[in-house]
Amino acid sequence: MSTEVKVPTLGESVTEATIGEWLKQPGDAVALDEPIASLETDKVAVEVPSPVAGVMGQQVAAVGDTVNVGATIATIEAGDGKAAAPATAPAAKAEAAAPAPAATAPAPATEDSGDGVTTLSPAVRRLVLEHGLDPSRIKGTGKDGRLTKEDVLAAANAAPEAAPAAAPAPAAAPAASGAPGRREERVKMTRMRQTIAKRLKAAQETAAMLTTFNDVDMSAVMATRDKYRETFEKKHGVRLGFMSFFTKAAALAAHDIPAVNARIDGDEIVYYDYLDLSVAVSAPNGLVVPVVRNADGLSFAEIEKAIADLGKRAKDGTLTMDDMTGGTFTISNGGVFGGLMSTPIINPPQSAVLGLHRIEDRPVVRNGEIVIRPMMYLALSYDHRLIDGREAVTFLKTIKEAIEDPTRLLIDL
Incomplete structure (x- = not known):
């Protein structure tokens, strides 16, 4: 039996929001009233609590999607979290379609391999990549122990110089003069x-x-x-x-x-x-x-x-x-x-x-x-x-x- 998770009332005159991040992934155990997603409105970020205890089911909407108040964004299945993850949800389609990265320095993942989950916002993920840090080794000071930009910057400043940051693979080979490659990044503005x-x-x-x-x-x-x-x-x-x-x-x-x-x-x-x-x-x-x-x-x-x-x-x-x-x-x-x-x-x-x-x-x-x-x-x-x-x-x-x-x-x- 599954229970639908709907976008809650967001306030007077606010009729829609954007999926900011998923705090729970398919197959994760979810407690009653535990936040499973963060919505970005015009003014604040709003967490969506689970209406029941169970297992995170399908994510109907992906990060960046605009959803209306009352719309279904996910399902919660009966269980204790040990069940296998359900079929690929829309939120994971982009990752499934992307080619596997080259075997270079591993990029930080959005999830741990252990029991805990390290959910990174786009800004934090970008800083982690730039400094070549392992997010699982950084203590988060945000809500529920999440990493903030300040946490990443503090970890980067404290890192020993002998362990330089792992730079992402350049889009093109460096110039003959030996100058480092330059790159651009496009990040969609938050709501x-x-x-x-x-x-x-x-x-x-x-x-x-x-x-x-x-x-x-x-x-x-x-x-x-x-x-x-x-x-x-x-x-x-x-x-x-x-x-x-x-x-x-x-x-x-x-x-x-x-x-x-x-x-x-x-x-x-x-x-x-x-x-x-x-x-x-x-x-x-x-x-x-x-x-x-x-x-x-x-x-x-x-x-x-x-x-x-x-x-x-x-x-x-x-x-x-x-x-x-x-x-x-x-x-x-x-x-x-x-x-x-x-x-x-x-x-x-x-x-x-x-x-x-x-x-x-x-x-x-x-x-x-x-x-x-x-x-x-x-x-x-x-x-x-x-x-x-x-x-x-x-x-x-x-x-x-x-x-x-x-x-x-x-x-x-």
Whole structure:
């Protein structure tokens, strides 16, 4: 007896997804609710759980196929996983048709020969091939022990120089001069990457986007953070970071300049009396912007916990559609990657995004004297159709004043 596995409901207005990878192969034992496949939607990767315990049967769809909500993608057969794999499924057709590779250095497989299965995403598989590593010897830090790009890069850096990476066979013989062969690789964009590209381009074409800058002296916030770091972490179980200060400052500024926390809907302006903060974080498949709900009403500890949780789940690939839905204003912290200055792009249908950057010591004038201060550039990109230049400058100035004098955050100035 077989049970069909169908594409689950993916969220409001989401009707289809792409098969990202199969987490179980035909013949593998499957437990109840154990993920068997990963689907890529426009916003997040969604794992498909098995509705019953049994043996993985036929894979009706292949990696890269687009499937609709409610469509059957696989079957689960009765058994304990010791049965032989069923007939070749569509997901394996391409491999079956491909000629056997030459007897050179073995390429990393997508499965172990033992009981465990090492499932590699296309990006991870490419890195493994480039560095000539054995994926079964690398400890994975992703969900369920899966390998991430960071795991592979760390293993490559730790590998002894005496064991050079096994290079893939070149497409053509090297030139007579002895120069190494060159090659190209075409990798299909993931559904999420395609959506990111479309949305960012649409934002540029739709909004009258403009960016204004300011800089902020981080001395007071850094001193406050250093003074209360240990006490804060002991009491709340989370580190005190800079994002909570900027979230509080943005909420304070949005009360004075409500257009920054608004959106255009046709010929109307929609104002919010709350701040749902979209936080731009890096995920394995690209940049995502999960939402901290009612951020204006949260304490410093609650903000830090919410952001830490979203960041961890983004890295693990466990964000849900609800985590990504909504958002009235965005903060993007490029400083964690060392960025000095940027012009962030608005996250539609929002009307503004605040960009944070790295902190570096710079000479500034204070009371007629040149002194060294830890400075950060701030950038506010905004839709000029809704937000005037005066409002944008005032918004940034309010944030600057609150960060340079954090007491303002406590007494609402």
